[in-house]
Amino acid sequence: MDRMDEEILKLLRKAPDMPFLQIAKKIGVSPITVQKRFEEMKKEGIFFGSTTILDLLKIGFHGKAFLFITLCKDSNIKKVVKTFRQMPNLFLIVEILGSFDLLIMVVFRDISGIIKVVNDIKAEPHVEKVEIAVSNESFYPYRKEYVEINLFERENTELS
Amino acid sequence: MNSTFEIDETDVKILKALIRDSRSKLKDIANECRLSSTAVKNRIDKMKKKGLIYKFVMNINMEFFGYKIPLLIGINLDPYFEHEIVKIIKSHVKVAGINKSIGKYDLCIVVFAKNINELDELKYLVKKQKGVKNIELNIWSKNHFNFDNIDFIKKED
Numbered sequence: 001m002d003r004m005d006e007e008i009l010k011l012l013r014k015a016p017d018m019p020f021l022q023i024a025k026k027i028g029v030s031p032i033t034v035q036k037r038f039e040e041m042k043k044e045g046i047f048f049g050s051t052t053i054l055d056l057l058k059i060g061f062h063g064k065a066f067l068f069i070t071l072c073k074d075s076n077i078k079k080v081v082k083t084f085r086q087m088p089n090l091f092l093i094v095e096i097l098g099s100f101d102l103l104i105m106v107v108f109r110d111i112s113g114i115i116k117v118v119n120d121i122k123a124e125p126h127v128e129k130v131e132i133a134v135s136n137e138s139f140y141p142y143r144k145e146y147v148e149i150n151l152f153e154r155e156n157t158e159l160s
Numbered sequence: 161m162n163s164t165f166e167i168d169e170t171d172v173k174i175l176k177a178l179i180r181d182s183r184s185k186l187k188d189i190a191n192e193c194r195l196s197s198t199a200v201k202n203r204i205d206k207m208k209k210k211g212l213i214y215k216f217v218m219n220i221n222m223e224f225f226g227y228k229i230p231l232l233i234g235i236n237l238d239p240y241f242e243h244e245i246v247k248i249i250k251s252h253v254k255v256a257g258i259n260k261s262i263g264k265y266d267l268c269i270v271v272f273a274k275n276i277n278e279l280d281e282l283k284y285l286v287k288k289q290k291g292v293k294n295i296e297l298n299i300w301s302k303n304h305f306n307f308d309n310i311d312f313i314k315k316e317d
Contacts, residue, residue, distance in 0.1 A: 097299045135262075143258065
């Protein structure tokens with residue numbers, strides 16, 4: 001990753017839908033170069049692409065819950081994950097190290113919605129225990145803070 | 161103010177395309193929805209105006225930039241000290257989301273850390289802060305995002 005890649009990525013992070021032509025003009029290269037750099041960075045795995053943050057409150061989702069799940073001994077975590085992936089509104093399933101086995105993030109419209117999810121999960125044969133933390137925050141899949149992460153430490157020194 | 165509105169199946173198709181790739185070409189989305197590009201653009205503009213589409217964002221590979229450990233920090237604390245604790249955490253690791261919550265934890269903070277030492281230090285530092293009752297680090301070993309199962313349209317039971 002060189003200085004030009006960095007410039008392109010900085011612009012894209014500010015405005016992920018900026019056309020290549022506009023980026024090219026800003027940094028003084030041809031649009032084809034920008035496109036090539038974009039494809040190369042994606043191929044190298046510097047970014048996975050661009051996505052959209054939704055505020056699900058606007059269509060009636062009133063919150064998000066974090067479920068901390070303990071599985072029974074000898075349970076097949078892969079199988080459990082596969083089952084959970086089929087369940088509605090579970091948008092992130094994470095295998096974790098520590099006191100729990102799985103962390104699930106789920107969005108819900110109302111209390112009855114979250115009760116149903118928790119009951120469905122508890123009904124799974126391999127689930128031993130479910131603990132829950134509920135938030136009234138409704139951004140999906142990322143929070144606003146994600147956008148502001150500073151990747152280039154150099155920017156820090158420039159600011160201070 | 162209740163600004164909730166309803167969307168239809170076509171909007172859902174557009175949203176799913178934009179979640180997959182927010183740089184999708186209007187023309188491609190239009191083809192998929194059997195609409196004109198203008199019609200798709202109008203729908204996107206409406207969803208932006210209503211605030212449902214909050215922002216487009218680059219999906220960065222944090223590992224590439226050295227932030228190899230994603231985790232959820234769960235904290236129980238006296239809310240009076242929340243601001244101070246968040247400041248400390250922000251100065252140590254990259255914060256991707258802060259959620260005030262009730263239940264298991266009072267704060268659920270998703271962060272990216274560079275290494276275990278950094279986390280050790282952070283945990284120790286937060287633990288000795290005034291008002292902190294408990295801090296737990298739930299380190300992610302493998303995550304599965306699932307973007308296809310959200311009930312964008314409410315189903316009647």
